[in-house]
Amino acid sequence: MASKEDFISHINTGYATKGESIILGGAMLNGEALPDAHIKIPLKTLNRHGLIAGATGTGKTKTIQVLSEQLSLLGIPVLMMDIKGDFSGISKPGIEQPFITERHAKINIPYQVSGFPVELLTLSKQNGVRLRATVSEFGPVLFSRILDLNDTQAGVVAVIFKYCDDNQMPLLDLKDIKKVINYITEEGKAEIEEHYGKISTSTTGTILRKIIELEQQGADLFFGEMSFDINDLMRIDENGKGYVNIIRLTDIQDKPKLFSTFMLSLLAEIYNTMPEQGDSGQPELVIFIDEAHLIFNQASKALLDQIESIVKLIRSKGIGLYFVTQNPMDVPSSVLAQLGLKIQHALRAFTANDRKAIKMTSENYPISEYYKTDEVLTSLGTGEALVTALNEKGIPTPLAATMMRAPMSRMDVLTDNEISEINNSSKLVRKYNEVIDRESAYEMLNKKVQDIQKEAAEAEEKVQEQKQEKKEASEPMSQTTKSIIKVFTSATFIRGVFGVLTKIFKK
Template identity: 80%
Template sequence: MNRKEDFIKHITAGYTSKGESIILGGAILDGEAIADAYVKIPLKTLNRHGLIAGATGTGKTKTIQVLSEQLSSFGIPVLMMDIKGDFSGIAKEGEEKSFITERHAKINLPYSIAKFPVELLTLSEQNGVRLRATVSEFGPVLFSRILDLNDTQAGVMSVIFKYCDDNKMPLLDLKDIKKVINFITEEGKDEITKNYGRISTSTTGIILRKIIELEQQGAELFFGEMSFDIDDLMRIDENGKGYINIIRLTDIQDKPKLFSTFMLSLLAEIYQQMPEKGDSEQPELVIFIDEAHLIFNEASKALLDQIEMIVKLIRSKGIGIYFVTQNPMDVPSGVLAQLGLKIQHALRAFTAKDRQSIKLTADNYPTSDYYNTSEVLTSLGIGEALVTALSEKGIPTPLVATMMRAPMSRMDVLSESEIQNINNNSRLVKKYSELIDRESAYEMLNKKITVIENATAAEAQKEADEKAEQKATKTRATKSSNTTSAVSKSVIKVLTSATFIRGVFGVLTKIFKK
């Protein structure tokens, strides 16, 4: 058996699946595509997460497109976080061009065109399905980690949530929690101290500043009602295809705090609401996080720990998460260790640091008798990648250079009119378009403050009235005393005069009698 035949047998054995599987493309050996040596990924392993990496322009977006198309074809919904804005074409049929048919002929894989059901979602003011969540839904622990609070500050945040729960005050948006913080340090300070303990104003000041920092990245658009229902990510169309939900994030590339806040809240919500699936035949939902370094570069250690924990646990819910980035080193080792499927496009070695990074990347892949991994990483062409996955038994498959199949849908973005047409026909756009601002902590505390102020004013007025009455009483008493004194003096004067007169008349009477 020659080397090529041995290689084909090796790949065929490693990528054989008893159940349903998706075909990524065909194997490459010594720069030559091998017909019928298909690289297949079992559907039941796609909840084991994955990595899609490679330099700019090497084909990562088209790989995501291929994966999303095949997942949708099997009735598996997809959530795609599209930061560059070049993924929307999946809603329209592609074109059968010569370079595509030639590629597929090399691996002996038929090519056809197709379009897929799409929903366009947004975190900002772009047109699409508005994504929102309430502060209460985050809870004190997750909200503290997003703000990167220390233990003392996180304890105060727990008191804030507890106070609102005890007083049935919903925390819906950022103005609610800012109002609560102001209240507990001013008008409600005595109430909080009595029932929950003393809270330092310096601590609440730090928390308030961190909330304002989050607010400046546009988070006020995300926090509020109505909250997005994750069941709306799980829809299947009338043809049995899973919806591909594209979150358009082109205008928040410079707002990593908002991006990581949304991603973490979404993963936490999915984990909490989805039932345990165990070892199911296919995932319930697959999530692609493009430009994943935006999350990890800005994340605190607490936030990274939270992400790692969710990645470990969420796969039992039937959810697969795929991180898309330029360099695998962008993903923390604790998260990287959880990723079953790795699709590595070409890397470029322009500097000594690049060459060192390539060596480290190669060390993350299984050894191979057929490839020098470090060399292959720099020689892969556009639309080619090194692939390793998990078999149905959970065993890593052989490392294989792969000529990726071409997308069946449009390999370009939608026009503005096409985007508008999708939104006009979307049931979800209508469902989430209205911004609800029901009574919450902000309004309830304003009323409470008004009551406190009125009571304080009434008490002050009562005290002022009492002082005025005391003063008036004192004044009346003084006047009465003065009047009595004057009368007494008059009486004395009269009496004295009468006595004198009687004395005089008495003397005169005696004289005249004589």
């Protein structure tokens, strides 16, 4: 069996870095932490994405906290999804407890407490910076994929967007696109058929129902103005620390459609906005997607294809994506294959299916002469994990059981007063929390429909007047009129007759 010295050399060679790096913790062998074998992740490869997995209570949240802190210290901003409400404490310094001191002594890493600059963001009515995007910014393809439409239905959505573009009608929120759908199936049907072809009412009905389903999950709060500028995620504070942007999603777990809609739109916006930079020295932004199964579980194949494409391409923009979930099998294999850093906390085997899942999970990691991976996976303690990454040359590092360092910030949530304090001092809250509802397709089509209805009413009134006139002209004379005419006619006749007789008698 290899010696401890061989193992330390093996780790230090595999995790050696020349440029800046993040130290996650110390390597372990046979359950013992080794102070001279640090697990270092090069900043250069952090845009190659990653996975953080493990059973509940094994330390995933603290790992995200540690990574976010280390990135912030190096001036790299972070965006994290806070579905359980665990991350807000990162804004406040932690407290050094005896167990933390002992842990850091074992791995030979100095410990100090610190708070970090934080922005609290929200998709719902929670306190924080409101995140919004317009329907137009999604575009017909992405909007159709979110609604899980077939080709025919997606074609109709494309027509809707084209019609609004041609007529300078902004599609800002869901009531805009619902109004357009109603219009093209009723008042504007002839107009649409003339310029764009016939559209089936059953197709528009299906699209409308899908939009209503999305709306019922709270998407009406997300679609609208003003749109969030992703450059506001890239901020650095006056001390050179990157901002940790925390999206508060504690009320979103039962709304997976809204969550996946937001994530896809965000990634697409970042990809379309950020310039190409190739493999630079460090990432521009690192995103942690907690409870990643919420994205993948209810995603259609088209949506999964879109996510896979973005994961492949977005790293060239300097963006690192880190999926956080209980079981690595929650992440599609096509996406899993794109992830360079893997931090696997303990898995628990309670059933035969659990044991099969652990066996499959162990096969996703490099073979190691120092570990039986499937056994180590079930024996790791809280705050310990199997780690493999990419070195500066893009080569996978050796598998290392790691005792993770402890967070420097508070390992607990903020109070309501502390949350209010952050929001009250936030420039972004003042920038984005004003509700804007400018004239868009909804208002413009309402006016157009009113004009159509007014013209139709006036035309109908004119037709009725013409009918009345025609009716009066052709209507039979009343009995009274007939009597009067008869009297006048008789009198005229009599006068005529008597006139003639008078002339005769005079003669």
